[in-house]
Amino acid sequence: MPPSTSPTLRQRRLGSELRKLRQQAGLTATAAAALLGVNQAQISSIEAGRYPVSADRVRSFARSYDCADEALVDALAAMTGGRTRGWWDEYRELPLPDGFNDMAELEHHARGLRAALAIHIPALLQTTDYARALFQEIVPPLRQYEVEHRVSHRMKRQAVLHRNTPMPYTVTIHEAALRMGFGGPAVTRAQLRHLLEMSELPNVTLHAIPFGQLAFPGSGQSMDYIMGPVPRLDTVQLDTNHGSEFLDDEEVLSTYRILLDYVEKGSLPPPESRDLLHRLAREI
Template sequence: MELRKLRERAGLSTSAAAALLGVNQSRISNIEAGRYAVGADRVRTMARNYKCADDALIEALAAMTGGRTRGWWDAYQELLPAPLMDLAELEHHAFGLRVALAIHIPGLLQTTDHARALFQEVVPQLRAHEVEHRLSYRMKRQAVLHGERAIPYTAIVHEAALRMQFGGRATSLGQLEHLLEMSELDNITLRVIPFGNGSFSGNGQPIDYVSGAVPPLDTVQLDVHHGCEFLDADAELAKYRTVLDRLEGSSLSPSASRDFIKRLAQGL
């Protein structure tokens, strides 16, 4: 996809790009569709043909070539929708994550009990073993926040999400206490938007902004009614960076957010 974007920015057709590379047109189409593997040297050649002067982007693309290694998410390919595999792989390779939610707690910060209560409310209703598959998948995704390669993570959560008592009082209290614990980690920034702050950019749609090795490789993931939607166009990336910046500006500081959550927990 990135090679296709570079070609289109250069104003080249697939036939013109093929002529520059010395291959037939179908080879370019198959490379851009992900049907053919492409090596690092060929990526550099194609980028040069497309007059790309962004060396950092070229090297980031070259680093993405080579044999694909299997990830833990591959075990779920026949159990969960395909976009969830893409989301787990994106998070695994991310250099940073920014999320914003109005109604729900971010998936990477959910407790097991809270997540199970959510999955039990899915329509159409999931069977017991399907709930457990989704639950184990969500918990494994959370590994990106821990260990030697723990990625920077900023979560902007509205007060409404904190007050939703999915699973009842005990589950909600456990979830708030878990948020407080996670917010103490060096790589995690948790910010709350109280009802009293008034302004709220965007339409309340959950946003996941996944940072790549360089900004042109960023991706936005949106939760929509029919599943996941992934965006990587420059204009869309810029739009959602602005939305997240405004939401962050409407939120409490990390320390004030922790105090806010403590008060909510004490009131349960």
């Protein structure tokens, strides 16, 4: 296969993990190339995610790098090949912000998801009207067809919660997000009712943090934690003013796991969280 000029996040992650294995083995790119019978430029392209590799090649790399972690090697081998073809490819003709399709692909392959939000309802639990209201608040304003394009993409992402093997999803939402009122009272009321319906799904665990219950860590920054096939391949996604930021350093992942544990422990349990949602829906 020819090199890719625009590798996906998943392809770049495979390359970066192979680079980590090489560095842990104490090998330079030149030494690794000689050991594997390829040139250094090919090693660099593979590690940048620009050059696809086969599962057999990944296993060959792992053997050469003395990696004995079979679960990790199997997970890396499953990430091989070219760009994953999925429903999100339909959205490449009309460009979306960086991270939209990467997030969709990560969720598609994830073994579980966790999230904590202080300002917005999480994307996977938004109604169409709520999502539309959010996109209509973007500055500078989007054209209406751009708004609808993003709304459609967001709704399709939610399929991971409804497939034959539904995605386990644990989400913690601050009361501030539940009261923000995007789209007006009718939209907010329908959104709260939708949260109640979704919280009844066996794969969805919803926690709420009422005012006064807990100081929300991280200055209220929204965070998504995407669980890979092994913990080393987990990913954290943060919403920032300049778009999505994806983090995969092992120490960073450990910090966010602890942070999410803290947030979930300090939140209301699911039954009391639903009671809060019912009360807020009646007040609006």
